Amino acid sequence: DIQMTQSPSSLSASVGDRVTITCRASQVISNFVVWFQQKPGRAPKSLIYATSTLHSGVPSRFSGSGSGTDFTLTISGLQFEDFATYYCQQYYTYPMTFGQGTRLEMK
Amino acid sequence: QVQLQESGPGLVKPSQTLSLICTVSGASISSTNYYWSLIRQPAGKGMEWIGRMYPSGGVYYNASLRSRAIISLDTSKNQFSLTLNSVTTADTAVYYCSSGTQHQGLHSWGQGVLVTVSS
Numbered sequence: 001d002i003q004m005t006q007s008p009s010s011l012s013a014s015v016g017d018r019v020t021i022t023c024r025a026s027q028v029i030s031n032f033v034v035w036f037q038q039k040p041g042r043a044p045k046s047l048i049y050a051t052s053t054l055h056s057g058v059p060s061r062f063s064g065s066g067s068g069t070d071f072t073l074t075i076s077g078l079q080f081e082d083f084a085t086y087y088c089q090q091y092y093t094y095p096m097t098f099g100q101g102t103r104l105e106m107k
Numbered sequence: 108q109v110q111l112q113e114s115g116p117g118l119v120k121p122s123q124t125l126s127l128i129c130t131v132s133g134a135s136i137s138s139t140n141y142y143w144s145l146i147r148q149p150a151g152k153g154m155e156w157i158g159r160m161y162p163s164g165g166v167y168y169n170a171s172l173r174s175r176a177i178i179s180l181d182t183s184k185n186q187f188s189l190t191l192n193s194v195t196t197a198d199t200a201v202y203y204c205s206s207g208t209q210h211q212g213l214h215s216w217g218q219g220v221l222v223t224v225s226s
Contacts, residue, residue: 032212034211043217043219045216046212046214046215046216050211053211087154091207091213095170096144096159096213097156098153
């Protein structure tokens with residue numbers, strides 16, 4: 001199975017900050033990476049697919065980049081509603097696998 | 108927009124069978140544009156992909172479940188379902204239904220349902 005190593009596991013930041021979350025795959029996965037946002041008790045929300053394409057309605061302060069094995073989610077200008085847990089996931093091959101999550105907390 | 112809603116038993120006894128239903132709205136379960144997936148998340152742990160089904164009939168499972176899982180479609184009710192046999196306490200988790208496409212990966216999720224395996 002492909003391992004997705006996500007870092008950091010937690011992150012403290014303030015409104016307006018720029019934050020970066022990284023995901024490293026254990027083998028090359030082309031650009032088949034999605035990023036999800038999860039808030040307690042709510043359905044996960046897909047933000048970005050194919051490494052860098054925003055889903056409709058996702059604010060432009062979210063961006064994704066990377067290729068091969070290294071991928072990044074960046075939030076530029078944190079808003080209050082962005083404090084949540086974020087996951088990466090590869091859909092290059094079976095089984096689909098997830099990063100362990102990054103909990104973004106308010107400083 | 109695809110919407111999904113899970114319904115499950117809440118509590119299942121060890122060695123018994125877990126049955127979970129995902130009700131889909133906003134899209135036909137028969138559409139070849141989508142595949143239908145199940146994911147689970149034990150409390151305090153990471154997400155585990157269980158499997159996915161294409162309406163054409165292709166089904167893929169996570170080998171970690173050792174052939175205990177079956178995903179099936181009910182086109183008359185626009186639902187898909189998970190059957191997980193011989194459950195143990197390790198199967199206690201929040202179970203999510205999800206839809207996806209080949210290009211976008213998983214894009215829509217249900218809210219999740221907690222299933223506890225306990226005697």
